[in-house]
Each structure stands twice: as C-alpha cells, then as structure tokens.
Amino acid sequence: MNFHQLSVFYVVVQRRSITAAAAELRLTQPAVSLQIRALEKECGLALFERGVSGQARMRLTQAGEALYRSAVSILHTLDETRRVMGELGAATKGKLILGANTTGGMYLLPRIVRAFKEQYPETEIVFQIDATERLYESTLQNVLDMALVGGPTQDRRFGVDQVCLDNVVLIASPSHPFARRRSVTLRELGTEPCVLPQQGSRTRALVERKTKAAGVTLCVVMQLQGTEAVKKAVEANLGIGFVSSYAVEREAATGVLALVPIERFELSRHMELIYRKQKYFSPVAQRFREFVGEFAQQITPIRAEMPPSRRAGHQSGR
Numbered sequence: 001m002n003f004h005q006l007s008v009f010y011v012v013v014q015r016r017s018i019t020a021a022a023a024e025l026r027l028t029q030p031a032v033s034l035q036i037r038a039l040e041k042e043c044g045l046a047l048f049e050r051g052v053s054g055q056a057r058m059r060l061t062q063a064g065e066a067l068y069r070s071a072v073s074i075l076h077t078l079d080e081t082r083r084v085m086g087e088l089g090a091a092t093k094g095k096l097i098l099g100a101n102t103t104g105g106m107y108l109l110p111r112i113v114r115a116f117k118e119q120y121p122e123t124e125i126v127f128q129i130d131a132t133e134r135l136y137e138s139t140l141q142n143v144l145d146m147a148l149v150g151g152p153t154q155d156r157r158f159g160v161d162q163v164c165l166d167n168v169v170l171i172a173s174p175s176h177p178f179a180r181r182r183s184v185t186l187r188e189l190g191t192e193p194c195v196l197p198q199q200g201s202r203t204r205a206l207v208e209r210k211t212k213a214a215g216v217t218l219c220v221v222m223q224l225q226g227t228e229a230v231k232k233a234v235e236a237n238l239g240i241g242f243v244s245s246y247a248v249e250r251e252a253a254t255g256v257l258a259l260v261p262i263e264r265f266e267l268s269r270h271m272e273l274i275y276r277k278q279k280y281f282s283p284v285a286q287r288f289r290e291f292v293g294e295f296a297q298q299i300t301p302i303r304a305e306m307p308p309s310r311r312a313g314h315q316s317g318r
Contacts, residue, residue, distance in 0.1 A: 001042050003078060006071045008035040009047070013068050016058050043067065069141070076142040083282060094284030097145050098127035099138055101202065102227050103166065104148035104271055105129035107246035108299075116291050123284055132202050139276055145285050150202045150244075151272040161273040163292060164299040167245040168203060168267035170260045173237035179258035186216050186265045193221040193239035195230050203227075207242045210267055231257065242267070245301040252302060259302070266303075 012021040012032065022032045040047050047064035060068060083095050100109045105127065113125050130138070135147040140157060153160050170189070172178040178192075189211065196218070197204045211218055221239055224230050227247045234241040235257060251257040273292055275281075281289065 001039065003075070005035050005039050006075060008032055009039055009067065010071050010075060012036060012048075012058070013060065013064070013071075018058070039067070072143065073141040080142055080145070080282075094122075094282060095124040096126075096285060096288055097143070098125065099135040099144040099147035100127060100129055101132045101135065101147075101149045102129060102197075103150060103203065103244040103246060106227065107244065107249075108164075108271060109148050112292060112295055115295055116288060119291070120284070120287070123288075131200060133200070136274075139274060142276065145279075146273055146275045146289070148271060148273055150206075151270040153272055153274050157277055158274045159277045159279070161289060161293065163271045163273050164296040165301055166269050166271050167301045167303045168206060168242050168269070169245050169248065169303065170240060170242055170262055171231070171234050171248055171251075171257045172240045172260050173235055174255060174258050175237050176240065176258070178240060178260045181260065183261040183263050185263050186211070186214055189218060189240070189262070190216045192219060194218045195222040195224060195233045195239040195241040196220050197227065197230055198223045198225055203242065203244060206267060206269060210265075214265065245303060249302055 008021070008025060008027075011024055012018060015021045015024065018029055018032050018036075022029045025032065036047065043063060045063035046061050047067060048058040049061055098109065098113075099105075106129065109127060113127070117123065117125065128144075132149045135144065135149055136153075136155065136158070138144045139147050148163065150166065151160070151162070170178075170184075178184055196207065208218065222233055224233060227243050230241045230243055231248065231251065233239065235251075240260070248257055248259070252259050273289065
C-alpha cells in the first residue's frame with residue numbers, strides 16, 4: 001500500500017466512478033482499476049460493491065469505509081507535512097486551512113482573517129463553514145488546521161484556545177410588542193411564537209437547554225437553516241428568535257431588529273479555536289494562533305442593555 005494507491009482510491013470514492021476518477025487523475029481506466037485491485041488484494045477484502053455492468057456508481061463496503069477514513073487522515077497529514085517543510089524555508093509564506101461554524105464563519109472569522117492578512121499578505125488562507133460536529137471530525141482527520149466553534153468543547157482529543165465571549169441575544173421585529181418594552185421576563189417567552197435554527201445547531205441547543213433549566217419551554221413555530229434565515233423570519237415578525245450578538249451588530253445599529261433584554265437571564269458562551277491535540281504547528285499556524293489571541297482582546301460583543309433602574313435590581317438579585 002502506497003500514497004499513490006491511496007490517492008487513486010480517494011478520488012474513486014469521491015467520484016463513485018472509475019471513469020470519472022480516471023478523467024480527473026488523467027489516467028486510463030485500466031490503470032485506475034489496477035490500483036484498486038492491488039489495494040483489495042493487499043487488504044484481502046472487497047472495497048467497493050460494483051454493479052453487474054461495471055458502469056453503475058460504486059458504493060463502499062464496510063472495509064472500504066474504514067480504509068477511506070484512514071486515507072483521508074493519511075493524505076491530509078502528508079499534505080500538511082509538505083506545507084510545513086515548504087514554510088520552514090520561507091518564514092513569511094504558508095497556507096492555513098481553517099474551519100468555522102455559522103457564527104464564527106460568517107460574522108467573526110472573516111474580520112480576524114482580514115486583519116491577519118493585512119500584516120501577513122503572503123499567507124494563503126482558505127476556510128470552510130460547516131456544522132460543528134463535522135468540523136470536529138475534519139480537525140481530527142487533519143483536513144483542517146484549526147476551527148472556530150462555539151464552546152464548550154469537552155472532547156479531550158482537542159486543544160482549545162478561548163477566543164472571545166459571545167452573547168446569544170433575544171431579537172424581535174421593531175413592530176413586535178416586545179420591541180417597545182424596557183425588558184421582558186423569561187416566562188413571557190413561553191407564550192410567544194419562536195423561530196430557531198434547525199436541530200443540531202449549537203446555538204439552539206444552548207438556548208433550549210438554558211430556558212428549560214429555568215422552567216420555560218419555548219413555543220418553536222419555525223425551524224430554519226442558518227442564522228440569516230432566522231433573522232429574516234424575525235424581521236418579518238413571524239416570531240421572536242435567538243442569535244449570536246455578532247450576527248446582529250448591523251441590524252441592531254440600524255434598527256432593523258430590536259435586541260430585547262430578559263430580566264435576570266443571560267446567555268453567553270466562548271468562541272473557541274480548536275485543533276487536534278499534540279498537533280505540530282507550522283510557523284504560520286503558530287503565528288495565526290498568537291494573532292487570534294491578541295486580536296480577541298479587541299472584540300467586545302454587543303448585548304441587550306437593560307434600563308439602569310432594572311439593571312440595578314437585576315444585579316442586586318443575583
């Protein structure tokens with residue numbers, strides 16, 4: 001088993017077709033088939049379920065799934081090693097592959113990357129936005145160098161750098177009665193139509209866990225994919241909602257959405273930069289980690305401010 005065979009296998013899995021893989025690799029179909037057969041002979045197991053005609057899209061067997069997971073990690077580690085060797089010879093150059101959840105990727109990471117690139121313009125940075133669970137998997141497989149996610153990350157396979165605080169705030173349309181209120185009580189939320197992200201969202205999990213712990217079950221009338229969809233539904237007065245404070249800085253400043261204080265109740269979490277434990281950091285990756293730590297000191301999340309008289313009562317009641 002060698003890197004070339006694994007690379008061919010990886011592309012065949014991605015394409016689910018010998019023909020398509022051969023075209024991408026610029027090899028003949030027999031050459032691709034020969035590499036797959038060599039792998040299967042060495043493993044002693046079939047890696048694909050093939051159609052009778054040989055032309056059907058190929059599906060992985062259980063052995064194929066296991067080899068694919070290992071191949072992803074091996075090939076990305078090889079790529080990382082090549083990058084590190086290249087960066088050691090050019091301290092100002094390098095490449096970073098970053099991941100982020102919706103909040104981090106759309107509202108926070110771009111401003112960090114922009115500031116970093118201003119100081120280190122020769123650094124190539126690519127990043128992808130994905131669900132947190134998939135970011136965990138990609139980070140462990142070395143597909144990503146680091147990922148920005150909402151905490152807490154409790155898996156001990158990861159190293160964690162806390163970046164900044166993120167307040168999760170209650171938002172309402174300016175035409176909603178809550179927008180004209182000085183504050184609302186937590187129990188009032190239980191009778192209001194609520195718009196939340198789909199199941200699996202870390203923001204949603206935090207909101208529902210904390211509100212239920214306080215004895216309130218939200219009346220969820222819409223489940224939408226992504227923060228922007230939630231904001232648009234709330235703006236249309238289809239319900240109240242909860243989003244990261246970083247996601248509504250512009251709307252709060254322009255009055256498109258209202259931030260509504262909740263008496264004696266706050267939702268916050270840390271945004272975290274995660275990476276595989278015991279990972280070797282290239283010079284550019286270490287520089288980025290240090291930069292994020294310094295840049296984070298300048299980040300102050302907005303919050304729904306309670307009027308002074310209510311705020312004093314809130315603090316004394318803690």
